[in-house]
Amino acid sequence: MNNVLEVSHLTKDYGSFKLDDVSFTVPGGTIMGLIGENGAGKSTTIKCILDLVRRDSGEVHVLGHDMDREARTLKGEIGVVLDESGYYNSFTPAQVNRIQSGLYLRWDSALFQQYLNKFGLTEKKTVKEFSKGMRMKLALAAAFAVRPRLLILDEATSGLDPVVRDEILDEFLAFIQDEEHAILISSHITSDLEKVADYVTYLHKGRVAVSGAKDELLDRYGKLKCGRADLERVDPALLVGVRTGQFGCEALVKDRRALARAWPALAIEPVTLEDIMIFTVKGDVR
Numbered sequence: 001m002n003n004v005l006e007v008s009h010l011t012k013d014y015g016s017f018k019l020d021d022v023s024f025t026v027p028g029g030t031i032m033g034l035i036g037e038n039g040a041g042k043s044t045t046i047k048c049i050l051d052l053v054r055r056d057s058g059e060v061h062v063l064g065h066d067m068d069r070e071a072r073t074l075k076g077e078i079g080v081v082l083d084e085s086g087y088y089n090s091f092t093p094a095q096v097n098r099i100q101s102g103l104y105l106r107w108d109s110a111l112f113q114q115y116l117n118k119f120g121l122t123e124k125k126t127v128k129e130f131s132k133g134m135r136m137k138l139a140l141a142a143a144f145a146v147r148p149r150l151l152i153l154d155e156a157t158s159g160l161d162p163v164v165r166d167e168i169l170d171e172f173l174a175f176i177q178d179e180e181h182a183i184l185i186s187s188h189i190t191s192d193l194e195k196v197a198d199y200v201t202y203l204h205k206g207r208v209a210v211s212g213a214k215d216e217l218l219d220r221y222g223k224l225k226c227g228r229a230d231l232e233r234v235d236p237a238l239l240v241g242v243r244t245g246q247f248g249c250e251a252l253v254k255d256r257r258a259l260a261r262a263w264p265a266l267a268i269e270p271v272t273l274e275d276i277m278i279f280t281v282k283g284d285v286r
């Protein structure tokens, strides 16, 4: 399985914010979820990958080729959906089809039409008459229609209802059945990523806090719920964050098996990606 996307030591300094040494890889046939709090640097990472923002340092390889050297060719391999749909309000999908076919060598009008039908988008309405969900579906149809090998999606499922999100997540899973395809998707909806992502990179204040195979992360981390006295006995090196409340303490455990070996009597629960984020941001490690 070859890497479709390799991001190495990406750095961008805005002065008040620095994207600092971000690295991750997305193998073919997989989905990488990019998560992080507001302002963590997810969109900046995506813009640096797409060269919409000039990076200060670092390298981006798509399908094994250097984006700096072969940007024009490689951009043809990438389908993009950014937070804001780029289509002008007065366009109908039929006009989008005509315009895009003139812009993209590999634009597949029949495939675009197929997605319009699948997503129930009428050709005659203009974009301004579309709901947010319809606009996002149109953007996705257009991203698929360039027949990309890499899809890069920034918050593509936010603002969509659960039924539409589920439908779109199924499209993502179908897309990566081809081992030469891959997806990088940023989302605040961590439950969506739990459903479809194979890998997760968690950005915190511009740096990679956690990155790895989702199943391994969810298997390795745990949530400890216990009283203050029990918590005092646990090695703090095993904990990422602690929250103390009226009825006891909760802590994110980095290696739940190590903790269970050392303190077998303590109960450790499974975690979600949201737990990993919340504890890392808010946890006050002793």
Ligand SMILES: Nc1ncnc2c1ncn2[C@@H]1O[C@H](COP(=O)(O)OP(=O)(O)OP(=O)(O)O)[C@@H](O)[C@H]1O
Residues within 6 Å of the ligand: 014, 016, 017, 036, 037, 038, 039, 040, 041, 042, 043, 044, 045
């Ligand atoms: N053009 C710019 N000039 C200066 N600072 C910028 C610029 N673009 C983004 N930033 C800053 O970079 C930081 C990261 O922003 P970014 O949009 O990458 O975060 P994000 O993780 O995508 O956030 P959100 O989840 O809210 O979309 C923010 O502090 C933002 O203000």
